[in-house]
Every structure is written in structure tokens, then in C-alpha cells.
Amino acid sequence: MEKEELKNSRREALRKMALFGTGAILFPSVNLFAGTSSLSAASFKTRPYLQNPSPTAMTICWIASTNSFSWVEYGETTELGQKTIGKKHGMAVANNTVNKIRLTGLKPATKYYYRVCSKEIIKLEAYQKEFGMTLNSIKFEFTTPGESPEKVRALVFNDLHERPASIKALLNYNTGIYDFVFLNGDLISEFEDQTRAIKSVIDPCCDNFATRIPFYFGRGNHETRGAHAFNFSDYFDSPSENLYYSFTWGPVYFIVLDSGEDKEDSNFEAYGGLAFFDEYRIEQKIWLEKELNSPERKAAKYTVVLMHIPTHHAGDWHGTTHCRQFIGNTLNKYDISVLIAGHTHSAYYCPGCTEHNYPIMIGGGPADGKRTLIRLEADSQELNVSMLSDNGTTLSKLQVNAKK
Ligand SMILES: [Fe+2]
Numbered sequence: 001m002e003k004e005e006l007k008n009s010r011r012e013a014l015r016k017m018a019l020f021g022t023g024a025i026l027f028p029s030v031n032l033f034a035g036t037s038s039l040s041a042a043s044f045k046t047r048p049y050l051q052n053p054s055p056t057a058m059t060i061c062w063i064a065s066t067n068s069f070s071w072v073e074y075g076e077t078t079e080l081g082q083k084t085i086g087k088k089h090g091m092a093v094a095n096n097t098v099n100k101i102r103l104t105g106l107k108p109a110t111k112y113y114y115r116v117c118s119k120e121i122i123k124l125e126a127y128q129k130e131f132g133m134t135l136n137s138i139k140f141e142f143t144t145p146g147e148s149p150e151k152v153r154a155l156v157f158n159d160l161h162e163r164p165a166s167i168k169a170l171l172n173y174n175t176g177i178y179d180f181v182f183l184n185g186d187l188i189s190e191f192e193d194q195t196r197a198i199k200s201v202i203d204p205c206c207d208n209f210a211t212r213i214p215f216y217f218g219r220g221n222h223e224t225r226g227a228h229a230f231n232f233s234d235y236f237d238s239p240s241e242n243l244y245y246s247f248t249w250g251p252v253y254f255i256v257l258d259s260g261e262d263k264e265d266s267n268f269e270a271y272g273g274l275a276f277f278d279e280y281r282i283e284q285k286i287w288l289e290k291e292l293n294s295p296e297r298k299a300a301k302y303t304v305v306l307m308h309i310p311t312h313h314a315g316d317w318h319g320t321t322h323c324r325q326f327i328g329n330t331l332n333k334y335d336i337s338v339l340i341a342g343h344t345h346s347a348y349y350c351p352g353c354t355e356h357n358y359p360i361m362i363g364g365g366p367a368d369g370k371r372t373l374i375r376l377e378a379d380s381q382e383l384n385v386s387m388l389s390d391n392g393t394t395l396s397k398l399q400v401n402a403k404k
Contacts, residue, residue, distance in 0.1 A: 045062075045065050056108060058102070058214070067095045068119055070119070074103060080114070080115065108144055154178055163366050182217075196226070219243050255304070312350070328356055338361060341361070347372050
């Protein structure tokens with residue numbers, strides 16, 4: 001290695017360390033060159049981002065640039081002291097770049113410090129293994145949710161369509177603290193490659209909150225498009241194996257549905273025979289009925305449904321009408337506090353009408369002047385949902401009294 005080249009590589013490493021430090025709370029203990037005598041191209045492609053929170057668990061995701069063996073070090077002090085390796089079928093989850101490691105056995109309502117580590121894999125032959133350098137991130141922190149918190153506060157973004165700056169711009173209008181963020185689809189316009197997820201979702205979320213506050217992702221129809229759409233679930237974690245799921249946070253039972261695509265599955269030009277969203281929506285309708293009849297849902301003071309394509313007020317393309325037929329008619333039979341959606345690129349609120357007896361709030365679109373931030377806050381007395389425009393004015397407000 002020539003001297004100048006070495007200097008440049010170290011400069012690049014320092015640049016990455018500085019980049020990686022955004023949002024961190026401690027000075028780095030980065031050791032980018034540990035474990036190898038030669039310089040390597042290995043680096044972190046993203047900071048860690050939090051997924052699928054629970055009072056006793058948290059999933060940490062990140063992407064490394066080269067195939068690695070990875071783990072998370074964490075603890076209640078900056079000394080860390082605990083370590084979790086992803087394991088499956090008796091082996092470490094290794095030789096991969098996209099990491100999703102779940103920390104379990106955590107204490108509720110407790111602050112944890114953590115860092116992510118990826119050891120580069122040089123050779124993985126049957127009887128010969130060779131590892132390169134170990135990347136150690138700087139330390140970050142998060143706080144687990146309480147066991148049964150009195151309140152929940154959440155923010156919802158939708159339809160940003162690859163305009164990452166919109167996240168910060170809209171967050172400027174939020175004044176209070178929030179427990180989690182919900183991405184309600186179409187943040188990526190065409191999911192052609194991993195870079196789309198990094199630039200449109202992971203980096204801007206990490207810039208603003210995701211290293212310390214978790215986000216859930218409800219898939220939009222645009223995230224089903226493009227070659228990398230088939231890898232969507234590699235990057236995000238949810239409380240179930242599916243992209244539709246439920247979770248309770250404080251007084252609210254949240255139900256997340258995956259509304260699929262907007263055109264008929266038979267549209268060969270769009271889907272090439274690879275789409276089966278009709279049967280997928282019917283599968284969700286069956287699941288939804290069970291969810292709505294579950295004791296946990298019935299015990300909750302509010303039921304909030306999140307899905308990208310709304311059941312109503314979104315035209316009459318196939319996706320909407322199919323959602324209306326199978327999801328809307330089901331929701332009409334239960335006491336739904338609100339359905340929060342997107343897709344139409346036009347902010348809209350309907351408190352209920354002859355077509356649906358539950359309120360529907362539809363977030364805006366990607367263009368300046370159309371963008372919205374939806375804020376949800378609930379306690380034992382009432383649920384409040386408000387939609388703000390990208391100049392900070394309140395477009396719509398909803399208040400629901402707690403179920404007795
Ligand atoms: Fe959409």
C-alpha cells in the first residue's frame with residue numbers, strides 16, 4: 001500500500017466515521033481497522049435503525065458493504081456488556097450484508113445503549129475461514145416502551161415518493177415527543193435496487209430519529225414495483241411474519257394492512273403474471289375478522305387501522321374497489337376509531353358517511369404544498385388525530401372518546 005493511498009483510505013474512513021456519527025450521543029469507539037493488516041473496502045452503508053419495538057425487545061437493522069458476521073453489543077450503561085448474535089438453524093446468520101438482529105429479554109421503559117459490529121468475511125470454505133476487519137459503530141441509545149403505557153404518540157408519513165428532505169421538513173412542525181413513526185407507503189417510487197431504500201427511507205429516517213426511535217413500515221403499492229421489491233421484507237421487521245400485522249401500544253390497538261397494488265393482477269404489462277394481490281387481500285380480510293374479534297382488540301380503548309390505499313375516497317381503480325369490498329365492509333361491522341391512509345396524493349378527511357361508518361383520514365402527496373404529517377395521540381380519555389400541511393397549518397382534526 002502506497003503512503004498516499006493509505007492516507008486517502010484513512011481519510012475516507014474518518015469521513016465515514018463522521019457520517020456515521022450523525023445523531024449519536026457519544027464519542028465513537030470506532031475501530032475500523034481492527035482485525036486486519038491490510039486496508040479493506042468494508043464499511044457501513046447505513047446507520048442502525050430500530051424496528052418492531054416491544055417492552056422487552058427491539059430489532060436493530062443496518063447494512064454493511066461487504067459480506068460479514070455481525071452482532072449487536074448493548075447494555076444499560078455506556079459500558080454495554082451484553083451481546084446478541086443473529087442465529088438460525090444452529091448457525092450464526094452470517095455471510096450477509098443486510099442485518100436484522102432482535103434483542104430480547106430487555107426491561108420495559110429502560111434506556112439502552114448499543115452499537116453494531118460487522119466482521120468482514122474474506123473466506124468461508126469448508127475447512128478454512130478467514131475474516132477481515134471488524135467495523136464497530138459508535139454508540140447509540142433507545143428506550144424500550146413501558147409495559148402498559150398510559151399514552152401513545154405517533155407520527156405518520158405517506159407518499160413522500162423519494163423526497164427524503166420532506167421527512168425533516170415535516171418533522172419541523174411536530175412539537176411534542178413521539179413513541180414511533182409509521183411510514184404509510186410509497187416512500188419509494190420504484191424499488192429497483194437497495195440504494196432506493198437507503199436514500200429514500202433508511203438514511204433520512206436515521207438522520208432524524210431512527211437510531212433512537214423505531215419506525216414501522218406499511219407497504220404501499222409503489223414498494224411492490226421494481227426488481228428489488230421482492231426483497232422488501234429483508235430491510236424491515238414487524239410483529240408478524242407478514243407485512244400485515246397488529247400491535248398494542250398504550251390504549252390503542254393498531255392494525256396494519258397491506259393494500260397491495262392498484263391495478264388488476266392480470267395487468268401483464270405492470271406485473272408480468274407475478275402479482276396475486278386479490279387473494280392476498282382476501283387472506284387479510286379473514287385475518288382481520290379474527291383480529292377484530294380478539295379479546296386484546298376488544299379490550300383496547302381505540303382501534304386504529306393503517307393501510308396505504310384507503311377503502312373509500314380514492315377513485316374506482318381495482319385496488320380501491322377490492323379494498324372496499326373486502327376490507328371496508330369488514331371494518332364497517334366494528335367500532336373502528338379511524339382509518340389512516342394515503343395513496344391519492346390529496347389530503348382528505350371524512351368523519352363517516354353512508355359508505356363507511358368509520359372516519360377516514362388520507363394524507364397528502366409528495367409535491368410541495370401537498371405534503372402532510374399526521375399526528376396521533378391517545379390516552380385513557382381520548383384519541384386525537386390531526387393532519388398538518390407542509391406550512392404547519394392544521395388541515396383536519398379528529399377526536400374520539402375512549403370506549404367505556
Ligand atoms: Fe400509492
